[in-house]
Amino acid sequence: MHRARKRFGQNFLHDAGIIDRIVGSIAPKPGQHMVEIGPGRGALTEPLLEATGGELDVVELDRDLIPILKTQFFRHENLRIHEADALTFDFNTLVTDDRPLRLVGNLPYNISTPLMFHLLDYSDHIHDMHFMLQKEVVQRLCAAPGDNAYGRLGIMIQYYCEARYLFTVPPGAFAPPPKVESAIVRLNPRTTIEYPADDPDKLAVVVRTAFNQRRKTLRNNLKPLMSAEAIESLGLNPGERAENLSIRDFVMLANHLSRTESSA
């Protein structure tokens, strides 16, 4: 018998109603290229295989789960089991035709943020991603300017993806139950970025610096990068706080930084 491992963030789904609701929101169809990250003991794998007509890629790190999955799904010859760390896995190796990937995962909470950033590298090949995450993380991913949860994570992810909070999942849906509530998020990589940054790395720097001390103004937080006059010249109020700026505002600040640095 496989014992749930804390190290791998193993909280297995066992509530049939919640599993149905998750798969219903994903709405997988035959012929689509679904990929599940962290299949665990197969709670989502089974209905995903059923919906796609038997084709699925899964990426699982815990090597003790691999033989269990192989035994459980031995009839499914189009289930491809990859024993790998999703954080370093090259998702391009799964792209073998013109079908975009649809990613699904009840993710270990400790890897969720780095994993989402890793997956952004493949966004050209991804149609959508549905993840179960800690509720607070989903709130941050989907937050709008002015929300308490609005900050670095939401801005950087929403720059690349549309993010939607689908629903909350209580701890009792898992065995063992986690200490916190969870939620399902849908991320759709944008086909075109409305306000592109000249250099996305500069956008990351500006956002990080602007939120350095949340209660402080742009004038104060951005001092190491630009003057209050420069902020004003972009039509922004230096007395404003970062939490009230739109993604477009951050892009303007980042582009100002790239342009002044390249002309210096």
Ligand SMILES: C[S@@+](CC[C@H](N)C(=O)[O-])C[C@H]1O[C@@H](n2cnc3c(N)ncnc32)[C@H](O)[C@@H]1O
């Ligand atoms: C929260 S459990 C979910 C299991 C199953 N999908 C479910 O819903 O019951 C997370 C799963 O991700 C796996 N995992 C943890 N870290 C991983 C990583 N870096 N790469 C791939 N899988 C990982 C764990 O072993 C576990 O099976």
